[in-house]
Structure formats: structure tokens, C-alpha cells
Amino acid sequence: MRETVYDKIFKPKTYTLSNGKEVKQRASRAPFILLIVLFVTVVSGEVTGVDLSMLRTRGHQFIVILTAMFPPNFNFMNNVWGPLFDTIQMSLLGSIAGALLAIPFALLSSSNIIRNRLLNGFFKLFLSILRTLPTLISALIATFIFGLGTMAGTVAIFLFTLSYIGKLMYEHIENVDMGAFEAHESMGLSKVEAFRYAIVPDVLPTYLSVSLYAFEGNIRFAAILGYVGAGGVGLLLDERLGWRDYPSVGMVLLILMLVVFVIERISEYFRMKLT
């Protein structure tokens, strides 16, 4: 047993077994970890000004908007469809484009396909950095570059999808059993053919299911992109919230919920089929 600093301060418990052997049990780290968590919680509470009594005294304010949303304004339904379809189209196009471009990126990042550590490292770093940018912030940047509208949202979703699928795929490709690939090569197939028959069948189901999953999540993201002017149903949400027209907001949310639910069910069905 390796003794760390912690073990030197809090001595491990020693048991003597019936055969005379000594066994040491490390002192539990849980109290130590709990202390740290407690400390960080208190500090964070100080920084953010958390005041639990405020929840009791003013908590009902939270319900005010929620109750104002019911009953939803059903007359508003006709105004929702246009932006909603914008949202779906945005996330569909962004997801497909991102998923397609993710293939070369994933291949370039996997060390067992492209044997060039510099190239692998570069693309991996690129994907990581891309992934750190929250979608809403890349959408914000995109609205400055492409102007307000659905294009900016599509670009933001495209970038996120690229980084997300790219990362998951290179992780998967790197763990593929290369034995089949080598076997195909030894039978006289070219590298491309071996790739087609050994790697692709292994990777394809994961790729499709990850893409579907990304699309599913993107619809959710796309719904709020309108907040920064990147088109879609978020624009409507922002506008109605600004006017305090809460019944209409309720309608938008209700339809959004239904659409997200239906799309999730469809995508879940296909993902179950794939695996």
C-alpha cells in the first residue's frame, strides 16, 4: 500500500488476521472531502449572495410567471409555427453539416488511422477548444459576423455539433479493434477497402446514434438561440417575455415541449434500433 500524506496524518487502521498477517485499512477520505465541499459551498454562497430566507419570503414570485402562463393563449398558436420550423430547420441543417464534417475531423484526430502525432494533437486541441465555447456565445459571435437571422444560429449549431460528434467519434475510432483491419489488409485488400469493411461497420452505428442524439439536443439549444438574435423560436420567446405576454409564452413553451418530446421519442426509437 502506498502511503500518501493523508495516510501519514490519519494513520490507517491495522487488523491482524488469524494467520498473523497484518492488513491495513486506509482511513476514510470522506470527512476530508466533505470538509472541502462544505468550505467551497460557503465561499460560493458568499460570492453569489445566496440567502435562503429570501426563498421563503419572496419564493411565491417564482410562481407568479408560471401561473400567468396558464391557461396558454391558444390564439397565439398560429404565430408559433413559423419560428418553430425555423428552429427545426436550423438545428437540422447545422446538425447534418456538423455531423458530416465531423468525420474527417475525427479521422484526422485518431491516432490509429492517421499516424502523425502532431496532426492528431492539433485536431484534438481544436475540437476541445471549439467544445468549450457555449453555443449561445458562439451564436452571439455568429450574429456579429453573419448578421441577425437563422444563418447565425445554424453556424453556432454546426460548430457545436462538429466538436461534439468529432470528439465522441475519435474516442470510439481509437478504441476500434484493429485486428480486423489488419486481417483484411493481409488478405490483399487496399487500405481504403480494409477501412470500408473493417472499421466502418464497427463505427457506423455509433456515429448514427451519436448524430441523432446531437440533433435531439440541438433542438433544445436552438430554441434559445433566438435570444441573441440568431433566429427561431427564441426570438419569439424573448419578444413575448419582454412584453410580459405570459400566456403567449406559455403557448410557445407548450408547443416546444410537445415538439421536443416527439423528436426525442423518434430519435430514441432509432437509437434503440441501432444499438
Add this chain to the structure above:
Amino acid sequence: MNKAVAQQLEKAPNRKVYLSTIAIILTALIIWSFMGVNITGFDQRGTQIATNIFSGLFSPDLEFLFDFTSGGGVPGLLFETIAIAFLGTVFGSFLAIPISFLMSPSIVSRPVAFVTRLVVIFIRTIPSLVYGLMFIRVTGPGPYAGVLTMSLTSIGMISRLYVDVIENLDRGVLEAMTSMGCTTYQKVRYGILPQLFSSFLSVTIYRYDMNLRDATILGLVGAGGIGAPLIFAMRSYRWSEVGSILIGLVVLILAVEIFSNKLRERLVNG
């Protein structure tokens, strides 16, 4: 071709119709989505702004980036974002524990589990920014609203992952303990908690990673964090400031991600 091989090939299910139907639907969807999104290249102004952002990234406002006094500089803002995400995750994961038990069909009856699931889906679909606005009514603008928003929005995912952990509990351990004559308390303490604890912690750390990302956008509605200064800087075209905020953000999120991956690996592997 060898007859046996040919026969075997014929036995393979014919999926041409199925696959081509999917291909047609997909193509139609792609064309439809192209119609909806008005593709605009970037005009001169866009190119100008893109170059500005890049030059901002490479010549960040160093004074702003390394201003360690409380509040004003990038480190202070990042610290606030970290705190919001941390508290949100802690509250959210505590709230998720009872919900996840109510959601797992092996503990409560099926209808109860189903209803709880519906409620959680309902909570999850409302965008975090809407919650942000609701909580601002409660607490006034500021990081506290962000904390409450984070707690509520993280419940959905955390409880779903918790349920997976609960459903996958190794029941053999419990049976063994029953056969040894352990009391219920002992079974919970030594049979269930050790199994749940590390997995729950791992889920929570993973969610923290995501919350940190989400906490950056709450600033949009005035719920604290680094989002608001970023937007102000962009709207007033102070690109070097934008550059320093983005650099700080990317470094922080990358660092937290690497750290949390290490931690989770250790948790899972014991």
C-alpha cells in the same frame, strides 16, 4: 461463387426498401431545411468583425485579463461563474436524490415513476433563460438568480443518470447481507451507500462540467456570471476585452474538464 456462400448471401435480410425510404426522407428534410435557412455569406462588415475578433484574441486586454482585484477583472468574473455553477450543482444534486428514487421503477410503483418522469421532462424543456427571468423576480438580478436557475435545470439530467445508477445496483450484495442477518440500517449503510456514493459523485462532477458552460450564458438575462460583461464588450465593440474574456473562459473550461475527467476516472476505478 461458391453455392453455399451465395445461399448465405441470399439469406441476408433485404433492407433496400427500408434504407432507401430513410434516404428519401433525409434528403427531403435536408432540402426543406435549406429552404428555411437563408444562407448568407459574410459581407464586408462581417469579415471586418471576424478579423477584429481574431485580433482581439491575439492581443487581449492583459490588464483586464490579470486583474485579480475582486469583481472587476476576468479572474473575479470567472470566480463568480465557478461559484454559481458549484452551488447550482450542489443544490441540484441534492434535489435530484429524492426525485431519482421516485423515478426508478424498481423502488416505487410504475405509475408514480411515470408521473415523476413526466414532471422532470416538463422541467427540462423550459429553457434555462426563462427560469433565469423567473428567478430574477424572486431575488433581483445577480448571481443568486443564476444559482437557483442552475439548481433547477440540472435536476433533469442528474436525476436521470442517478436512476441508471439505482437500477444497476448489485442486489447480490444485499442478499448476502440479508443471509448474514444484517439489519436494514446496516444494509443501507454498508450495502447500498458505498455503491451509490461514488457513482452519484461521478455524475455530479460531470454535471458540474456542463453547468460551468451553462453558467456563462446566464449573464444574458442578468443572472450573474461572465456572460453579461462579454455581451456588453461585444455590443460596444471592445474586441480586446472580448478576447481576454474568451481566453479566460476557454482556459477555465478546459482546465475544469481535464480535472473532472481525472477525478471521475479515479472515482470509477476506485
